[in-house]
Amino acid sequence: MNSPESAAESAVAAPICSAKGCRADAVWVLAWNNPKLHTPERRKTWLACEEHREHLSSFLGVRGFLKDVVTLAEWESGRSGTEGSQGPGPDGPPGTERP
Numbered sequence: 001m002n003s004p005e006s007a008a009e010s011a012v013a014a015p016i017c018s019a020k021g022c023r024a025d026a027v028w029v030l031a032w033n034n035p036k037l038h039t040p041e042r043r044k045t046w047l048a049c050e051e052h053r054e055h056l057s058s059f060l061g062v063r064g065f066l067k068d069v070v071t072l073a074e075w076e077s078g079r080s081g082t083e084g085s086q087g088p089g090p091d092g093p094p095g096t097e098r099p
C-alpha cells in the first residue's frame with residue numbers, strides 16, 4: 001500500500017536538530033541502535049546541528065548505541081531504496097531520560 005503521507009513527510013524542508021529545545025538546521029545524522037529495543041539491523045536516527053553533534057553522539061556513545069555519524073547529505077544519498085523513518089521518532093529526543 002502506498003501512502004501519500006510518507007511521500008509528503010520526506011518532502012519536508014530543512015530538517016532540524018533533535019537536541020532538546022534546538023531549532024537549528026540539522027547537518028548531521030546520528031545512526032544508532034538500542035539492542036534492548038531494536039533488532040541489530042535496525043537504525044534509529046537523530047539529527048544534529050553542528051553545535052550538538054558532539055553532545056548527541058556522546059550521549060549515544062556512552063550507552064554503546066551509536067553506530068554511525070554521517071552528514072545529512074551523505075545519509076540521504078546513501079539511504080535511497082531503503083525504507084525507514086526520518087527524524088527523532090517515537091523513542092523521543094535526548095534529554096528526556098529520567099534521573
Ligand SMILES: [Zn+2]
Pocket residue numbers: 017018019022023024048049050051052
Ligand atoms: Zn542543535
